[in-house]
Amino acid sequence: MTKIAVIGAGVIGLTCAVKIKETYKDLDVVLISSEFSPNTTGDGSGGLWLPYLCGSTPYNLIEKWGAETYRFLYEQWKTGGYGVCMLPLYYFYRTKEKFHTPEWARMVFGYHELDSKELEHYSKLFSGKYTAGQTFTTFVCSPPTLLTHFLQRFEQANGKVLQAKLTSLQDPLLAQYDVVVNCSGLGARFLVPDDRVVPLRGQVLRVIAPWINQVVIDEEGGNYIIPNAQTVVLGGTSQKDFNTEVDPKDTDFILNGCKRIMPGLERAEIVKRWVGLRPSRDAVRLEPEEKNGKLYIHNYGHGGSGFTLFWGCGEEVLQILQTYLNKNHKLYINSKL
Ligand SMILES: Cc1cc2nc3c(=O)[nH]c(=O)nc-3n(C[C@H](O)[C@H](O)[C@H](O)COP(=O)(O)OP(=O)(O)OC[C@H]3O[C@@H](n4cnc5c(N)ncnc54)[C@H](O)[C@@H]3O)c2cc1C
């Protein structure tokens, strides 16, 4: 009987666990993680579909994984699932040279590059000096809602859960598994180990501002405003740092920058200050590795784009597993008997 372990209960690992267990109902699948929602990186994130801080991950992969995730979010939006909202996004640049049309522009709804008249209008409206910009329709989910639902879906499919901190990929706890899906995020730095995984520290505030119904990103200013279902996420920072303490200087930077864009935020009540460490890598690592008679499927290093790539990456992990099981037919057939 093929036995599968998925490491990591963040959005990346939960997606793989759900997809594998729902596809291979008769296989033993266990989700092993040191932390679960609400204590994963995703829980405090903005939950926005936007490729962001994903290093030099090949554009064709961002487009492939991003498109599948965008379609998944669109389907959830149509059925009201996971608190997914559809909303316009405005992305502004102060330096024209820094702007380029992203490869994924052709797969999102309503992509449009702002002309000089529009830029003049929005520069006045958001008190910026924008020389380039783009707008398109995107999705935002409520991360804790999605993470909770995925865990429920996994357990309803008879997936098993184990809270434990693994010391390495050779940890005795993994000895009994034929396949190990490594979705350990920043933990991969120590688990694999892979020193190409580094923390990109992000601080955000959550405020009550129900009148805001569009995403605004000032690329070079470093500030962004991301409405979620109940609160609005104000950001943001990105420092190579393991420090997860809220820094008052960053709070001031975030507040002053976002109030410049939307002065109405002056009166918004701050309900949460949060710091998370993006699992950043020069490129997302999603690949198989056969070693010591096991199949490892590595799926980590999604930087600022875990909620933009998760469903597409999970699909690719499933395809790698399907190829392996077909190749090792007897291994899978036995599990069918
Ligand atoms: C401020 C901020 C805002 C963000 N906003 C967005 C956004 O709007 N859109 C977007 O797409 N992305 C956003 N991101 C990025 C997104 O949050 C991450 O890309 C995503 O959460 C990574 O998911 P993950 O499952 O790989 O990692 P994690 O959520 O960190 O999960 C890793 C899991 O592995 C487990 N683990 C690690 N090591 C071990 C071990 N040794 N043994 C057992 N378990 C282990 C951990 O307990 C954890 O459960 C944001 C990030 C930050 C910090």
Ligand SMILES: O=C([O-])C1=[NH+]CCC1
């Ligand atoms: O990582 C992050 O801060 C973000 N990712 C997408 C929008 C903001």
